[in-house]
Amino acid sequence: DHIPLYVTTRDGWPSDPVTLAIVVKNRAQLVRAMHKAGWYTAQPLTFRNGIRELFSIIFNTSYPDSPLSHLYLFDRPHDIGFEIPTNSAGSARTRHHVRFWRLQKPLLESRHASHYEFWREKLSHVLGIERQIWIGAATEETKAIDIQWRTGQLTHGGSHESDKERDFIIQTLRQSGVVKRMSTSSAGEPLRFRGQQFRTFYISDGSIKIVHLS
Secondary structure (H helix, E strand, C coil): CCCCCEEECCCCCEEEEEEEEEEECCHHHHHHHHHHCCCEECCCCCHHHHHHHHHHHHHCCCCCCCCCCCCEECCEECCEEEEEECCCCCCCCCEEEEEEEECCCCCCCCCCHHHHHHHHHHCCCCCCCCCEEEEEEEEEEEEEEEEECCCCCEEEEECCEHHHHHHHHHHHHHHCCCEEEEEEEECCCCEEEECCECCCEEEECCEEEEEEEC
């Protein structure tokens, strides 16, 4: 099992580091804030959307709200994802992207119940009545195609600087005027681990930026 400082693939392999927590009234506030900051809500990963994303990557056609693959935290896939294309065509080739999971108590028999308790303890000073905490894992996809070292499947190629991507998200939220205050929680020691791609080793200082939206 893994410590809850990174999310995993469906079969439990490490993927994007967890570096961000957003405190909001509800999901609608999170969506409004991200949209105001220039982010697109990623569409669900369906067969049809997956084909459209592949077409966008191959032919560099616009698809700014293309789907994100499923990654897992708290024993479930992300609840919502956001992205900003980083190419002039607005295609799915390269993009900033972040996945969010709402912090909520899992089933008692869940093997990730301890992960909820970890985050509840770390973020106890911001838990309050009628507030929700959304845990984020973000990376920038800088290459249209890379290869998963475990399976040989094609995937996006990502930057190893996950903290830089987290800071970019916070910057966009600040610039749009939706940040009320921010703090930092030291969730653990600095970490470095291999991601899904051959050439990607994620690096993080181990801290969690906690952003309260106004």
